[in-house]
Amino acid sequence: MPVPGIDEVAAAAGVHKSTVSRAFSRPEAVNRQTREHILQVAAAMGYTMSPLAQALRTKTSPLVPLIVPDITNPFFAELAKMMTSAAGERGYQLVLCVTENDAAATGRYLQAMGGMYAPFAVIAPSVRVDPAELESFGFGGRLVVIDRVETDHAISTVTIDHARGIELAFDHLLALGHTAIAYVSGLAGTHTAGDRRRAYHSLARAHGLQATEFDEHIGAEAGRHAGERIAAMAGPPTAVIAANDMVAFGLISALGARGIAVPHDVSVVGFDGLPLGASSNPPLTSVRQPIDEMGRLAITLAERAAQKGHVDHVVLEPDLLLRSSTGPVR
Amino acid sequence: MPVPGIDEVAAAAGVHKSTVSRAFSRPEAVNRQTREHILQVAAAMGYTMSPLAQALRTKTSPLVPLIVPDITNPFFAELAKMMTSAAGERGYQLVLCVTENDAAATGRYLQAMGGMYAPFAVIAPSVRVDPAELESFGFGGRLVVIDRVETDHAISTVTIDHARGIELAFDHLLALGHTAIAYVSGLAGTHTAGDRRRAYHSLARAHGLQATEFDEHIGAEAGRHAGERIAAMAGPPTAVIAANDMVAFGLISALGARGIAVPHDVSVVGFDGLPLGASSNPPLTSVRQPIDEMGRLAITLAERAAQKGHVDHVVLEPDLLLRSSTGPVR
DNA sequence: CTGAAAGCGCTTACAG
DNA sequence: CTGAAAGCGCTTACAG
Known part of the structure; x- marks a missing residue:
């Protein structure tokens, strides 16, 4: 049997389709008995409203795009997971859009989702975003990006205090007696990337320590490459801060392969x-970003931007997650 | 300026909107000059067709759902990535649906995507799927599942030969001289899970070796738990086959924490x-599934099911990816 | 090859 | 509280 439409339900319930519509969308606007009867009939027929027709008519939909560069990166996977439930709790339906680092893809997704009447969008970029360009895709300021943005543009952002995060790592290593502390970059060109490495360099300077940065490749491969370099050094660092966990995994793997524990x-x-x-x-051991909270906040800020035009920039605090990859210098 | 509609483009180009529609959707059905003029005018106005309206009218859309239990699991992330491009190449738009192991979520997604006129759906289940129930969600046989299915139901499947995969691992270990080979389960209750562990047990029997299976918890935690158990054993196995990579990571981590290298x-x-x-x-070192090929095939089979009602069951061959986590027994 | 009309499945002022 | 009508942005027989 084919899916019934609103007219068939109306006929079966002996009312006009506008009443059926109201029974679903504005229940308080219809007589309780009528409504219950309609709902019952509808349920019996297996009727559900067409989200397509609703969106077309009302020019709004519950679909909110989360645009990420690579779902294979566990950070973005984690973010997607958290935001799926955060969105769901607020009545939205997250749709994950993966750019695969294609520069034009973000614009295409924004365009497409705008056509679906998405109320707003959230973007976790892999490269520095140009707010002016972003605004040109129809969302105006109904956008939040998970990174800093260049200037004081009308786009909300949620980030953590990256400098503080690096400081947490640095201080932890210092307390363990390390003085030869290197940094492995390996993030693409977001503000996030810049903020972390800048923080490392100024911390090294502040403590009068020599800064050693490895900055080739991206992700786990950057870590592996740095591991090879470190294994070949005459006076290698005794501690390393990695720009993210994937980099750290690659680093530890390469070190291990060369007998460095x-x-x-x-x-x-x-x-x-x-x-x-x-x-x-x-x-x-790792500097933890409150991914869950970031996701939740992104939804909140986006709602606020869409409804009241507010733009906010919230900066969250990271903390240090102590596990077993650090120890006293020897 | 607001987004222009088809009527405004028609007016600006001096034609009827049906001609504009044709210029986009059936270009060969309109005079070349007229078409080019329309396209130019449309481009100048920044016009794009509403996918919503198109889907509503034609009762088809390019959206194809991929339903996975957990995007945080790298296997599903990898699958999603591969299928996104496979779908894109064929003119579809993959939409990722994450169930978070909520049993009812698959049905809800199917229902919702059916309402969006998705042409078919692909499901990577976390538990054994009931084909009869699945068919009740409006997709009929326009479904492919990435796992075996219970009976000879009208649902296409793509899997690998799990028994062969386990055999590859087992033979590799045997060749290295191992005779105390354990198995760590840790997958939820799909056929995939059952096929792998059954293969292990029958291989152990065939070679006259003792079977030792660890079967508590799921994923990395299952590995960690098995690692603790092994570390505490009097005569521990010299080799372990893990049901998947996440289990292996957890196992190696727990072993390492107890000084077992x-x-x-x-x-x-x-x-x-x-x-x-x-x-x-x-x-x-790991048994590799051809994830890319599986994704591509899933799309192909789904298309075939949707268009011609064909149901296929294809079984792919895994191979052994030799890295560094195995060595000769000592 | 192009236009006019009907209709996809809903919602929402407007009457009553 | 309920119904009748118009319309969201398209497509597609049907005429011409």
Whole structure:
């Protein structure tokens, strides 16, 4: 049997379709008995409203796009998971859009989702976004990006205090007696990337320590590459801060392959605090981002931007997740 | 300026909106000059067709749902990535639906996507799927599941030969001289899970070896738990086959925490062949599933089911990805 | 090849 | 509280 439409339900219930419509969408606007009868008839027929027709007519839909560069990156997977439930709790339906680092894809997704009457969008970029360009895709300021943005543009943002995160890692290593602390970059060109490495360099300077940065490749491969370089050094660092957990995994892997044990020979701290780090060898000490809270806030800010035109920039505090990849210098 | 509609474009181009519609949707049905003029005018106005209105009118859309239990699981993330491009190449738009292991969510997603006129759906289940129930959600046989299905139901499937995969791992370990080979389960109750563990047991029997199975918890936690148990054993196995890579990671982590080195003290082989395994410590030897091909095939089978009602069951061959987590028995 | 009309499945002022 | 009508933005036989 084919799916029944609103007219068939109306006929079966002996009312006009506008009454059926109201019974579903504005229940308080219809007589209780009528409504219950309609709902019963509808349920018996297996009727559900067409979200398509509703969206077309009302020019709004519950679909909210989350645009991420790569779902295979556990950080974004975690973010997607958290935001799916955050969105669901507020009556939205998250739709995950993956750009695969295609520069034009963000615009296409925004355009497409605008056509679906998405009320707003959230973007976790892989490269620095141009707010002016972003605004041109029909969402105006009904956008929140999970990164800083260039200027004081009308786009809300949620980030963590990256400098504070790096400081947490640095201080932890200092307290363990380390003075030869290196940094492995390996993030694409977001503000996030810049903020973290800048924080590392100014911390090194402030403590009168030599800064050693490894900055080739992206992600786990950056870590692996740095591991090879470190293994070949005459006076290698005794501790390394990785720009994120994936970088740290790659680093530890490459070090291990060359007989350098973590944390025995070198301490490593990651950044992100992914659950995956609890199952790495050794379990990874890492600066934790409150991903759940970031996701929740992104939805809240986006709603506020859409409804009242507010633009906010909220900065959350990271904390240090102590596991087993760091130890005293020896 | 608000987004222009088809009528405004028609007016600006001096034609009827049906001609504009044709210029976009059936270009060969309109005079070349007229068409080019329309397209130009439309482009100048920034016009794009409403996918919503199109879907409502034609009762078809390019949206195809991929339903997965957990996007945080790298296997599903990998699958989602591969299928996004496979779908894109064929003119579809993948929409990722995450159930979070909520049993009723699959039905809800199917229902919702049916309402969006999705042409078909693909499901990567976390528990054994009931084909009869699945068919009740409006997709009929326009469904492919990535797992075996119970009976010879009218639902297409794509899987790999799990028994062969386990055999590959087992033979590799045997060749390395291992005779005390354990198995860590830790998958939810799909056919995939059952096929793998059955294969292990029958291989052990066939070779006259003792079967030792650890079967508590799910995913990385199952691995960690097994690691603790193994560390406490009087005569521990010298090699372990993990039901998937996440289980293997957890296992190696727990073993490492107790001073048991892989592969020096025990060899470990995973299952899935995730890219992540290249950055683990040590890099993980694993039975690789051809995820890319599985994704591509899922789309193909689904199309065939939707268009011609064909149902297929294709079984792909895994291979062994040799990395560094296995070594000769000592 | 192009236009006029009907209709996809809903919602929402407007009457009553 | 309920019904009748118009309309969201398209497509597609049907005429011409």
